[in-house]
Amino acid sequence: MLIMKNLAKVFYADRIKTQALHPFDLQVEQGEFVSIIGSSGSGKTTFLNIAGLLEEHSEGVYLLGGQDVTTMKDKQKSAFRNEKIGFVFQSFNLIPELNLYDNVDMPLRYRKFTAAERDKRIMQALEQVGLAGRKHHYPNQLSGGQQQRVAIARAIAGSPAMILADEPTGNLDSKMAQGIMTLLKDINAQGTSIIMVTHDNEQAAQANRIIQIKDGHLSELKTLEKAIA
Amino acid sequence: MKDFFPILKSLKKQKIAPILLTLQVAITFMVLVNTAYMIGERSKKMQRPTGLDEANTFYIVTNFLSEPHQVIAEQNDILRQIRGVEGVVGATALPSLSLVGWGRYTDFYLEPNGNSVGFGGYLSSDEHALKTLDLEMIAGEWFVPSDILETDKEGTFLPSQVVVTQALAQKIYPDNWRDIVGTTLYFNGAPHHVKGVIKTLQNAWQFWSAVDATVLAGVNEAQPASPSHIAVRTQPGRLEEVMNNTVETLLKTPGRKIEKMSTMREVRQKAYKEDLATSKILTAIGVGLAIITALGIFGQARYNVSRRTQQIGTRRALGANKWDIVRFFMVENAVVSSIGVVIGLLGAIILNNQFVELLSINPVPLSYLLAGTVVIFILGQLAVIYPATRASRVSPAIATRGA
Amino acid sequence: MMTYYFKLACLGVRKTPFLSFLIVAMIAIGIAATMTTYTVSYMMSKDPIPAKSQTLFNVQLDNYTKEYAIEMGDKLGYTITYQDAVNLLKSDIPVNQVALNSSKETLSNPLRTDLDTLNVMVRTTTPDFFRLFDVPFTYGNGWDQQAEDDAAQVIVLTKKINNQLFDGENSVGKTVVFADKIFTIAGVLDHWSPIPKFYSTAVDTYNDPYDVFIPLNTQIKNEFYSALNSDTYCTQEPADGSFSGLLTSECTMINMWVELPDEQTKAQYKDFLTSYAQQQQAFGRFENSTRSKLLNVKERLIDDDMIPNEGKLAVWLAVLFLIVCLLNCMSLMMAKFFGRSREVGLRRAVGASKQAIFIQFSVELALLGALGGLLGLALAQLGLNILTGIYYYMPAGIMQMNLSLAVTTLLLALLCSLLFGLFPVLKASQTNPSSQLKSL
Numbered sequence A: 001m002l003i004m005k006n007l008a009k010v011f012y013a014d015r016i017k018t019q020a021l022h023p024f025d026l027q028v029e030q031g032e033f034v035s036i037i038g039s040s041g042s043g044k045t046t047f048l049n050i051a052g053l054l055e056e057h058s059e060g061v062y063l064l065g066g067q068d069v070t071t072m073k074d075k076q077k078s079a080f081r082n083e084k085i086g087f088v089f090q091s092f093n094l095i096p097e098l099n100l101y102d103n104v105d106m107p108l109r110y111r112k113f114t115a116a117e118r119d120k121r122i123m124q125a126l127e128q129v130g131l132a133g134r135k136h137h138y139p140n141q142l143s144g145g146q147q148q149r150v151a152i153a154r155a156i157a158g159s160p161a162m163i164l165a166d167e168p169t170g171n172l173d174s175k176m177a178q179g180i181m182t183l184l185k186d187i188n189a190q191g192t193s194i195i196m197v198t199h200d201n202e203q204a205a206q207a208n209r210i211i212q213i214k215d216g217h218l219s220e221l222k223t224l225e226k227a228i229a
Numbered sequence B: 001m002k003d004f005f006p007i008l009k010s011l012k013k014q015k016i017a018p019i020l021l022t023l024q025v026a027i028t029f030m031v032l033v034n035t036a037y038m039i040g041e042r043s044k045k046m047q048r049p050t051g052l053d054e055a056n057t058f059y060i061v062t063n064f065l066s067e068p069h070q071v072i073a074e075q076n077d078i079l080r081q082i083r084g085v086e087g088v089v090g091a092t093a094l095p096s097l098s099l100v101g102w103g104r105y106t107d108f109y110l111e112p113n114g115n116s117v118g119f120g121g122y123l124s125s126d127e128h129a130l131k132t133l134d135l136e137m138i139a140g141e142w143f144v145p146s147d148i149l150e151t152d153k154e155g156t157f158l159p160s161q162v163v164v165t166q167a168l169a170q171k172i173y174p175d176n177w178r179d180i181v182g183t184t185l186y187f188n189g190a191p192h193h194v195k196g197v198i199k200t201l202q203n204a205w206q207f208w209s210a211v212d213a214t215v216l217a218g219v220n221e222a223q224p225a226s227p228s229h230i231a232v233r234t235q236p237g238r239l240e241e242v243m244n245n246t247v248e249t250l251l252k253t254p255g256r257k258i259e260k261m262s263t264m265r266e267v268r269q270k271a272y273k274e275d276l277a278t279s280k281i282l283t284a285i286g287v288g289l290a291i292i293t294a295l296g297i298f299g300q301a302r303y304n305v306s307r308r309t310q311q312i313g314t315r316r317a318l319g320a321n322k323w324d325i326v327r328f329f330m331v332e333n334a335v336v337s338s339i340g341v342v343i344g345l346l347g348a349i350i351l352n353n354q355f356v357e358l359l360s361i362n363p364v365p366l367s368y369l370l371a372g373t374v375v376i377f378i379l380g381q382l383a384v385i386y387p388a389t390r391a392s393r394v395s396p397a398i399a400t401r402g403a
Numbered sequence C: 001m002m003t004y005y006f007k008l009a010c011l012g013v014r015k016t017p018f019l020s021f022l023i024v025a026m027i028a029i030g031i032a033a034t035m036t037t038y039t040v041s042y043m044m045s046k047d048p049i050p051a052k053s054q055t056l057f058n059v060q061l062d063n064y065t066k067e068y069a070i071e072m073g074d075k076l077g078y079t080i081t082y083q084d085a086v087n088l089l090k091s092d093i094p095v096n097q098v099a100l101n102s103s104k105e106t107l108s109n110p111l112r113t114d115l116d117t118l119n120v121m122v123r124t125t126t127p128d129f130f131r132l133f134d135v136p137f138t139y140g141n142g143w144d145q146q147a148e149d150d151a152a153q154v155i156v157l158t159k160k161i162n163n164q165l166f167d168g169e170n171s172v173g174k175t176v177v178f179a180d181k182i183f184t185i186a187g188v189l190d191h192w193s194p195i196p197k198f199y200s201t202a203v204d205t206y207n208d209p210y211d212v213f214i215p216l217n218t219q220i221k222n223e224f225y226s227a228l229n230s231d232t233y234c235t236q237e238p239a240d241g242s243f244s245g246l247l248t249s250e251c252t253m254i255n256m257w258v259e260l261p262d263e264q265t266k267a268q269y270k271d272f273l274t275s276y277a278q279q280q281q282a283f284g285r286f287e288n289s290t291r292s293k294l295l296n297v298k299e300r301l302i303d304d305d306m307i308p309n310e311g312k313l314a315v316w317l318a319v320l321f322l323i324v325c326l327l328n329c330m331s332l333m334m335a336k337f338f339g340r341s342r343e344v345g346l347r348r349a350v351g352a353s354k355q356a357i358f359i360q361f362s363v364e365l366a367l368l369g370a371l372g373g374l375l376g377l378a379l380a381q382l383g384l385n386i387l388t389g390i391y392y393y394m395p396a397g398i399m400q401m402n403l404s405l406a407v408t409t410l411l412l413a414l415l416c417s418l419l420f421g422l423f424p425v426l427k428a429s430q431t432n433p434s435s436q437l438k439s440l
Helices: A044-051 A074-084 A100-109 A115-128 A144-157 A174-189 A224-228 B004-014 B016-047 B068-083 B166-172 B239-250 B264-271 B273-307 B309-317 B322-359 B366-392 B396-401 C002-015 C017-045 C066-072 C082-088 C145-149 C159-166 C216-222 C243-247 C263-282 C297-303 C310-338 C341-349 C354-390 C403-429 C433-437
Strands: A002-013 A016-028 A033-037 A059-064 A085-088 A162-166 A193-197 A209-214 A217-221 B057-062 B088-094 B104-109 B116-124 B137-140 B149-151 B160-165 B184-187 B190-198 B214-217 B219-221 B229-234 B258-263 C056-061 C096-108 C118-125 C137-140 C154-157 C175-178 C181-189 C212-215 C252-259 C292-296
Touching (some): A016 A044, A016 A209, A044 A162, A162 A174, B016 B366, B016 C310, B068 B088, B116 B166, B229 B239, B273 B309, B273 C017, B322 B366, C002 C354, C017 C403, C096 C159, C118 C216, C145 C216, C212 C216, C310 C403, C341 C403, C341 C433
Parallel strands (some): A033 A209
Antiparallel strands (some): A002 A059, B057 B229, B088 B229, B160 B214, B184 B190
């Protein structure tokens, strides 16, 4: 469902060319759980941004769900993000002025759902992350792990084909982190592809595939041991 | 000045916010300069003296009860009655009075059929006017009783003895105004002998360019259809009392009516009411604008400080002291003000040209432009001081905390 | 979706209360300053009699001496001589025609000795006055041509005077002592105060109409006259100082108005004036020319400079004031919306298009604009109250907003905020979705 061919990213900052991502090929099938590892500054986030249509690539081809995103206008891209992709961020990015219900509602508002349809989806998503009972609470009344669950609910409410998670457990202690991992795996088991950026090798190992980014070069690891070595 | 170029660069990079602020400063500058100038001009105009002892003078207009040919006698009788009131310094009858907005004017000629050498207002009265109107003779002589003519028609047409104000004398004899004494002025087809020059006596219209150019003829005039303005000067502080007693005295005559009565203070207030109102509105707009612009500068600087906290902390960590930080913001504001003033200067000149056409006022003199520049700079620096000091208190430790 | 945006707008306003308040205040202050000054200027120069402003004409004749004519150039006097007024009134071309003069006399209610005798300003006029200027009556009517011809001692009171002397009761048929003579009340006016008061002189433009009205012939017969209050201009000295001498002189003192409903009657009347002037010239008058002019209401107001420039100047300055407020607003909006770039990034990441962000912020902007407009309306009322104090010599009616001005205020606030907010909102909606999330 995700095909990248000869994809590369070049930055120009103060007239200095920086090759953030060297040309690479990548294919992710529906239902796969892929983790991306690499040290900070290696290009992980750039990769995620491009995969999530937040940033444009410089060269190569990117097909998402069989469609070439290179030629898409902002409006199409936005719609694509909204329908096909769910985001989970390291620092949750919930809107503090909105309660949980409205936070999950946010992406749905940009789609032509009826109020009843939205309500159904929001409640399903919140139930799946186990927070339906607290829908009227505000983010600051929750623990970090709970906040991330809400963020996940927000990501899955629109039934995306793929979830992009950027260090989803980076701000959480290990117990909470495992809870989030379990939740993500559950979601994956229901058929949603997940691409997760992480620096935690243990978590990375829980994925079907592991991709390492090093100085802008992508390489697929057969086993985790190789990455550590 | 080591901050100067970095500031220019940073302004250039931010683009929009400094442009907005610059425009604001420019408009404020041009409006401020123009309003200040207009207020200044008005207050100069309003402060011109009438020549009268305004605090202790009022005028009164009565009706006439007698037959047309007897009104002169009736007027003289009224004058006698008023002069008899306790506390009156003097009383005299004139066809109109300073600033009342109703009166006569005329062109002046040096020869019967020559070209006009100037124009001015016409007043006439008897010898009592010297004391009553608080006139100051500065050349020639004042009327003697035998100079005074009496008429029940418009006295303007009679050959008479006159005194002129210094302003009028200067208009006719620009080189040496004293030369006018002893000459003959022609107006309204009659010759008039100039006996002397008085310092100041304004005529009827405060808005007129020739308000200070007045001729005062030695004619005691009483027209049946248009009763005279009787000016009354009182001893200091007795104005109200004398006014009441004058009315009481006059109304003892059956059928006597007081057509009009007003103190010179009220006359002045009424004459300049529009100027005063406009000045107030201009002041409100000027002050309001200055406050709003200062708020704008303040808000912008505060926003900049909070946005640049990281940058400021890094600067501090790298060795800038508190004063360096304060100075950065002050110089930045000065740069914005300077650009604003330059644009505003052009705007002010354009705007002023508009107003010159619209309101026939003179162009703004340089001194106002300079003063405006100083005010804008001070305003800007004052507005920026608080945010700048706040910025200087940013802890250098913030730099190590990471983004 | 719009309700969602509206909800977000309210949240957005609440999120940055101080900035939002400043923005609203800036819009309000600027709008208030502009609308306050504009209201005064508008009321000062509005059409005082819209239904007839094109069909009422001030009659001007040229009785200047040759010498005086050079000084005056194109301008003719706004008043004509008494003798010309009498002659012109004989024409039957105008639908209505009036001659106006004035005086100042005493007035009292003989049955109310407890009340002071009033000094009243008197409008002396011909019977068509009330019809020609659409003057409303509470009680009774004006007088007819018969009363005019007879110089009858009848009087019409304004509402104010009737309130003072008769406590506002129907006084028609009762008598008053006017200038020591007995007059019968023919009518009492309803409130009537055309602004500007176009039919009289420039110094009088913003005063209320005079207190009472009597027939012109009654004034002439009784010699109610005072030069101070009768607008007399003499370019040639009268033959003698008496009142009858004044009436036959070249002194102008009558303001004459005619109602000519169409171009045809106007042309007809113009011809009549020309032939009248020629006839008079044959008698030895009008030595300068046989010119005549018909000025309609607007022309009269402009020609006589009856509308002060001060009002326009203040509007000019207030508009600049508004621009400064709006520039200030724009900076504040930049700060406000840029401060929200995190939220924008997030919304963009979850699939909001630039357009959606643009609409969201525009709705917030409109909300701020509307609030600013409402506050501005209140401030403008305050401003007008203050102006009533500053312009104490003007009728309070000038310092009042009508409905259309109030609506204009709100629309202007909305328009200004959207116009000046457009750029900040556009900029904010362009925020790159990745740039804000990366560093989090």
